[in-house]
Amino acid sequence: MKKIIITGILCLLVVAYIFAQAKKQPLAQASIKRGQKVFESTCIVCHQKNGGGVPRLNPPLIKTKYVLGDKSQLVQIVLKGLNQPIEIEGETYNNVMPSFAQLTDEQIADVLTYVRNSFGNKASAVTPALVKAERAKTQ
Amino acid sequence: MKHFFKIVYCIAILCIADTSYAQRKTAVKAKTTTVNAGLKLPTGFHASIIARDLGVARHMAVNSKGDIYVKMDRVKNSGGIIELSNPADNGIARKKTVFGEYGGTGIAIKNGYLYASSNSNIYRYKLNADEQVEDTGKAELIVSGLLDRGQHNSKSIALDNDGNIYVNIGAYSNSCQEHDRENGSKGMDPCPILDSAGGIWQFKADKQNQTYGDGVRYATGTRNVVGLDWNNEINSLFVMQHGRDQIGTMFPQFYEAKYADEIPAEEMFLVKKGMNFGWPYCYYDPMQNKKLLAPEYGGDGKQVGRCAEMEKPVVAFPAHMAPDGLLFYTGNMFPEKYKNGAFIAFHGSWNRNVTGQEGYFVAFVPFKDGKPSGKWEVFANGFAGVSKIESTGDAKYRPCGLAQAPDGSLYVSDDNKGNIWRITYKGK
Numbered sequence: 001m002k003k004i005i006i007t008g009i010l011c012l013l014v015v016a017y018i019f020a021q022a023k024k025q026p027l028a029q030a031s032i033k034r035g036q037k038v039f040e041s042t043c044i045v046c047h048q049k050n051g052g053g054v055p056r057l058n059p060p061l062i063k064t065k066y067v068l069g070d071k072s073q074l075v076q077i078v079l080k081g082l083n084q085p086i087e088i089e090g091e092t093y094n095n096v097m098p099s100f101a102q103l104t105d106e107q108i109a110d111v112l113t114y115v116r117n118s119f120g121n122k123a124s125a126v127t128p129a130l131v132k133a134e135r136a137k138t139q
Numbered sequence: 140m141k142h143f144f145k146i147v148y149c150i151a152i153l154c155i156a157d158t159s160y161a162q163r164k165t166a167v168k169a170k171t172t173t174v175n176a177g178l179k180l181p182t183g184f185h186a187s188i189i190a191r192d193l194g195v196a197r198h199m200a201v202n203s204k205g206d207i208y209v210k211m212d213r214v215k216n217s218g219g220i221i222e223l224s225n226p227a228d229n230g231i232a233r234k235k236t237v238f239g240e241y242g243g244t245g246i247a248i249k250n251g252y253l254y255a256s257s258n259s260n261i262y263r264y265k266l267n268a269d270e271q272v273e274d275t276g277k278a279e280l281i282v283s284g285l286l287d288r289g290q291h292n293s294k295s296i297a298l299d300n301d302g303n304i305y306v307n308i309g310a311y312s313n314s315c316q317e318h319d320r321e322n323g324s325k326g327m328d329p330c331p332i333l334d335s336a337g338g339i340w341q342f343k344a345d346k347q348n349q350t351y352g353d354g355v356r357y358a359t360g361t362r363n364v365v366g367l368d369w370n371n372e373i374n375s376l377f378v379m380q381h382g383r384d385q386i387g388t389m390f391p392q393f394y395e396a397k398y399a400d401e402i403p404a405e406e407m408f409l410v411k412k413g414m415n416f417g418w419p420y421c422y423y424d425p426m427q428n429k430k431l432l433a434p435e436y437g438g439d440g441k442q443v444g445r446c447a448e449m450e451k452p453v454v455a456f457p458a459h460m461a462p463d464g465l466l467f468y469t470g471n472m473f474p475e476k477y478k479n480g481a482f483i484a485f486h487g488s489w490n491r492n493v494t495g496q497e498g499y500f501v502a503f504v505p506f507k508d509g510k511p512s513g514k515w516e517v518f519a520n521g522f523a524g525v526s527k528i529e530s531t532g533d534a535k536y537r538p539c540g541l542a543q544a545p546d547g548s549l550y551v552s553d554d555n556k557g558n559i560w561r562i563t564y565k566g567k
Contacts, residue, residue, distance in 0.1 A: 041388070042388075044492070045384075045385060045388050045489075045490050045492055046489075046490075048489065048529075048530035048531055048532060049529045049530045050529070050530040050532060050533070052530050052531070052532035053531075053532070054489040054531045054532075055531070055532075055537075055554075055555060056195070056212070057489070058489070060532075081321070083289075083319075085289060094289045094290050094291075094292065095289075095290060096289075096290060096319050096320055097320075098318060098319060098320040098321035098322070098324075099318065099321055102322060102323070
């Protein structure tokens, strides 16, 4: 009897887990899809369709430590822009990135989720809640 | 009714944009039949690669013996200036020396000196009787402290016949907004950048340790000029301006996306002392053939305003193709048509959002008595190595510098990989 209960609980957990995953996936997929639209209207001009950037002008968004690394820092880049003589994967870039604070929390979450899951990148989603928290820090 | 006119206007503009695009396509097809070393050239011309993988190869200067000095933009792994041997003998330019520990773009030979620039200074090196640098460790500092804030920092140079050197000091901004490139940010009026950048400065070519105070702001309102050359036929400076970016993405209310890709033109200017070419207040619309008020300053794609007084281009090229090299051809190798005409190296666009990227070729404009005498045409194409460029990274090579050899052949540098092409004419 005990065995049956444990197996039953395990089964339930597995089923719950599968459901949770299934629910999570379409959510991320929807976010990526919306994010592509945002990317095409706001980021593509500099970072290019393939995310490869423009040599010595605009950096690539392919597997850089900024794109794949700390999500808070990534959100801050989009909120505040970036204009520092920093090295990105061993190269410096001359153009400036403006602030995109006028985008909504959801748009920023979507575009970063898209970037983190395109051009060969694979990383977890960015949530509107995180963007909201980061925006609060800048105010 | 108002809407009806708006629609008619949009359709009219689309038609204009379409025909100009079609015209350009026909210009692109100008009887190119030869294919050499990856390049499509007019009949009778021949190309070969004389150096490969040098690094970020920007401008070049050739001495009377045919040695080539190449200015490198990144010192790391390549050095600042590379001297190559004359390739005329066996078709290969050998690396002779590497010197000058600074990255940059400008390089030129005049009156027994090699001039070269970093992104803030201009140096020169004495040449010996063979026109080779006497002592590569001995650079005279001619000008220092020119503004370098990253954006548009190439200090390209040209020299006249009266002991002056001209240098581009590009604006560290797209359109002088309070917040550069930010949607909705207003243009600063007057634009404070123009005091120290956004123009062409003139200095003495043989005086050491000059800075802003010793120079003259020769011309203003040039956003960024990478290609410039002295035209000896009419003793005047000509420059190629890079027009502003992102007009369509920042002001979709005034510009239909396809139309926006065609503005503003890349402009060739004849520069005389005191001229104002209008940046950041004005831009040139090649479909309307007018300098128009920039939207950051109240423009809407139709208003002219203060731009009526600004200098016009002598040639207008399609938008965003990024002219990085200019050379007036004075050699005897090419057919008569090319004599005193202008070659322009187009680096290739990155922000033609909907119509696809353009440029990545060397263009030619015939000149007579210092004035364009015909339409511009594509001279050497195929540097990109692909027919459709969606992202800049799709292009294999990007033309940057131009130089003329003593025998009249033409050199083209690429700053993606660092190849150098030699283009010669052998006849039919």
